[in-house]
Amino acid sequence: MKILVCISNVPDTTSKITFTNNNSEFNNAGIQYIINPYDEIALSKAVDLVNGGANGTVTVINVGEASTEPTIRKALAIGADQAIRVNATPKDAWFVANQIAEYAKKNDFDLILTGRESIDYNGAQVPAMVGELLSIPSVSIAKKLTIENKEVTIEREIEGGKEVLTASFPVVVGTAEGVAEPKIPNMRGIMGARSKSLEVIEPIAVEALTSFSSYETPPTRGSVKLIEESNVHELVNLLHTEAKVI
């Protein structure tokens, strides 16, 4: 089984998000970058599938500048066999999906895993776009993923329940919590990662279809109105007459 795992390099979940240049750019001063947490789930699943006797290889791909290489090395330390970096600034999901699809076209993968969304731009766009560009099925938010005799069974969330569906290879799946436990790299993995291949390839020319023109911080709330513990009726009153939500 050949698996491709798409990883994005995102600000740590505790990062304070600020902007520069008249709020036209994200301010990455002092930001720690990590593997997108959902991509860690995808990668851990891929490593489990290959270690679990399925035989095969796990390739990770990132569309990013050289500064993302520590994140790619971490993916190798977690257990990917090799890595590809498409040497480009990820302009938008369409641009990224085209780069991934281009690489995938030349290297028959059975399974392409992504995270369900990146925690920076939260588009949840890349997996389904890659599926469309390759004319293969995609499931954007999977909560469970099992493979038996090349048949992939996926559980996906729907409003008020879940849906179980099957697909055959090749398929793109965006993974969410529940698909696998994130793996933490061990010393052997970290040492081994240094000698694994990290190939840098040049992007194909693709026009971005979207651009971010300005950023703002969400409106802040006024300070909290504290209500005495002995006076829950007052809370009910305020929710009814002031907030008008009940």
Place this chain on the structure above:
Amino acid sequence: MSVIVYIENTEGLLKKSAFEVASYAAQIANLRQVQAIAISIGDVSNSELQKLENYGISKILTVTSDNLKSFVNQAYASIIAVATHKEQADTVVLSNSFTGKGLAPRIAAKLEAGLVSNAISIAAFNGEAVEIKRTAFSSKAIVTVTLNSPIKVITLSPNSFEVEERKTSAQIENFVPDIAATDFNTVVKEIVRATDKISLPEAEIVVSAGRGLKGPENWGMIEELANVLGAATACSKPVSDAGWRPHAEHVGQTGIVVSPNLYIAIGISGAIQHLAGVSSSKTIVVINKDPEAPFFKVADYGIVGDALVIVPQLIAALKTHKGN
């Protein structure tokens, strides 16, 4: 020119989000003096579809083929793309629901259209270009996105757009698109519905509890509170990690993102990753025994005290309130 909007149903009934997206599409269409056209796929009766006439839709395409009764991502995307061309639409609107998230990028890729996910503002047209606001960085930022492509695809954040009544009359047209067999590469085996529950992403009120509740045995009062309020239940990540509650209830950066009118957080500290999933709620109530809990900083109303004591009192007070 027109605006086309995909209308979702659950077992033949239009979803709540269907009216939001219909109304949103109608507002955009109205501003630009073009038609708002709805497309529905699956078994939905005409009388159900006609409900859209209250929200500014003036034409409804309905696709009812047998092989499209359950959701097939590729086929649905093809149908919506074909309908977009047929109706010469330059804007395609969907809900940012679980289904919309899977469909919209495929439609956008087919049409080489720019896509804005999780839009929270009305689309501002400026010639060919469109500007729309959406959340980013797990709700820690709002970003204005510009789309320059001839066709634009927008998924609307659930619960963030006020529906507006706009009476119209709509003709319903059976639409029978030609779909390739290769578009049917996934097969739905089973759908499991928690019918007694309110769907969390769509809920207007969410009652959520964290580790402060001590253990799963105390969730009875959380469910009762949710019941009284007609709310969905949710929890923090450690609670679902510990198996006290199902994963589908976990909200936050790595869980479900919600934006209800009212979010009640009980025994939850308010870690940044939790807030990322709930901070766009309109009103936030926090019940926590620690006055220093970070959640109070982003709350509208708060009670400092023991949840195990306060929640039963709150249930009683709400019952009295409802009785009046």
